[in-house]
Amino acid sequence: MTLPTIKQLRYFVALEKHQHFGNAAKACFVSQSAFSVAIKELESHLGAQLVDRTNKSVTITRTGREIANHARLCLRDLEYLAEVAHSDQKPLTGRLNLGVIPTIAPFILPDLLPNLRSSFPDLRLYLREDTTRSSHDLLIEGELDLIMIALPYKLSNVEIMPLFKDHFSLACHKNSKIIDPNNYSLNNLPKESVLLLEDGHCLRDHALSACKIRNQDTVSRFAASSLLTLVSMVDSDIGITYLTEMAKNSSLLQNTDIETYPLDEKSYREIGLAWRKGSAREEEFKLLGECIKTMHASQD
Structure with a gap:
């Protein structure tokens, strides 16, 4: 044969x-x-x-x-x-294909990549930005070695390492005519006042869940394709939204009239790494996770 x-x-x-x-x-x-x-x-x-x-x-x-x-x-x-x-070599050397979702990549990679180049000069990191569902598919198919995602998210045949919590804040125009940010209720928001990302972005589901948005009538039928578009609409006082801590602390809100207001401690998503079950590089991935956790802690 x-x-x-x-x-x-x-x-x-x-x-x-x-x-x-x-x-x-x-x-x-x-x-x-x-x-x-x-x-x-x-x-x-x-x-x-x-x-x-x-x-x-x-x-x-x-x-x-x-x-x-x-x-x-x-x-x-x-x-x-x-x-x-490869596992008998030094950790985090050679090629590593990392998938990152769009609501994490622009906020964590600018700080992470220089740190990794300094700590692991022999690491060749190839990045792919995609949705969680697509990244998971590519991980299972072997095209990606590791993915950085937001949790909770139902995934199969993977090991998950939680890294840190990313809390949500209310974001609206500083002179918003839609709500009074210091005196509003989730149960009494104006109809279609909440702007979110379009379906396919897990941040939409996380915002709905973590911020306890139960009344779907308050969610706008118009959805943004990116965080930049979402911020532009909020800056025009078309609606309000909920941004995560990493987005709020980035340059995304610079030169806007948007102000943010913290929500309760239970309103958060969790950032984590995921890899295929049984991967021989599991210890390397955990080492990378610890580096990310240390970097994040130093920025708090």
Whole structure:
């Protein structure tokens, strides 16, 4: 029996993900013709049709989908083998693919990266900013080694290391005509007065939960695509919002007329790291987590 090569498995996993020969080949940094040959060789080795091809589309067969799932597991095991060998080296050396969500990245990375370069000069850190759901998918698929996310969030097949609490504050224009920030009630907010990020950003759900917003009529139907857009709307007194401590203490509110007001101690999200269960680099990830906790504590 002729076994598939690692290259063929990687190419087929990419094809199953992109559903397009050209895009998958580009993602694998190979020409489309070489990519197509490798897929045909894989089908020949396995004696099965994995792809239905037409001029306009690519459809992965039922057998192909099953093969793709097993291929991902095989590739993950091979990566684990490499991690085991890597684990005998100095901690936090070599390549580390880190995923970070957009409501954390711009606030923690500017301070974290110089500290890591100083403490671990042999670490090559590759960053990807994405939503929690997408980052988790990439982690499980092996494209990311570690993700930095906001908790709580339901995740499967991962180990989680909580780092620190990120408290929420009320944010509104200093002369807001919408509410009196010193005398308002969550149960008596004007209709559609609360501005939040759009669905897909976990900060939206965390704000709703941590700030105990029960009446959905108070939440605006218009949602922002980024924190910068959200702050711009609040600065125009279109509505109020809830910002986390790390955002409040950043340059995000500079040159605005926004003021913030602390909420009770139970209104917070928690920042944490997550990695695949069984990772041979778990001790490295914990070391990185301790560095982040120390850095955060020194800024308080």
